[in-house]
Amino acid sequence: MAKLNTAQCELDMTPMIDVVFQLIVFFVVTLKMNQDSNEDIVLEDGKNGVTITADNMPPTTLEIEVDRRGRVSIHNATLSESNLRDILRARINKHSNQFPVLIRGDRRTQHEKIRKVMDICTSSGIWKLSFVAVEEHKAKKSK
């Protein structure tokens, strides 16, 4: 019978450390630190739209947010109508009108508020607009 030597019975930490490092790398990669969109906007369901992925959202995409009260913002920075016009004009000068424009409108906002944004886009020469909707709810509801 083999003798149990208590002095040499040391726990091997290597596999645990391997797993823990793997987990950390996973979380670092999936972490999205910058919450640069308006979190108060509640989107309507739209299961039949085109899924927004990194591939069909080129870096030139302009996402305009319209909240419940009609506040217009880009990356959660509030804009006046003339600001938005200037931004669109600058964009068009740079990329012509070949960049996608997404409107992230709150489901409770009135069409009037969305209309203002659409009219600014149209008068700047952008006719193709897209509206953002939720295809699948994943985030936990805070309320």
Next chain:
Amino acid sequence: MAYKRHVNKGESPKLDMTPMIDVVFQLLIFFVVTLKQEDILSKLDAARPAPSQDDAVKDKQQDLINIIVAPQGFIFNGRALRLAELDKAIERLSGYSKTAMVIIKCTSDSPHAFLIQTLDVCNKYGMTNLSIFSM
């Protein structure tokens, strides 16, 4: 002053893993706590013709489907419909032509949700020629 010389006696020094494991666990807990799942989003494309083109479009009445989005619901062919009924109507029409132009007219006090629902229904049956007008 006397200097003591380090002499390697041939034993490999043991690395103390405890602080590293502590830090690594702290990091792990931080990332687990801050992880937030994101909704999967979709986009619904539509055209927004300039107001001056409005009349030109109205002249070509052949293949037009007119949907009015009102605060209470949807009006299609002069009848007030609920979403399920609109769904059926669009399904029937998509059987004839998927390229027919759909004109969505929104009243200014209708909620944005109704416009999205209309666009979603049109997308469901493959209607791609969508235009939004405001009333």
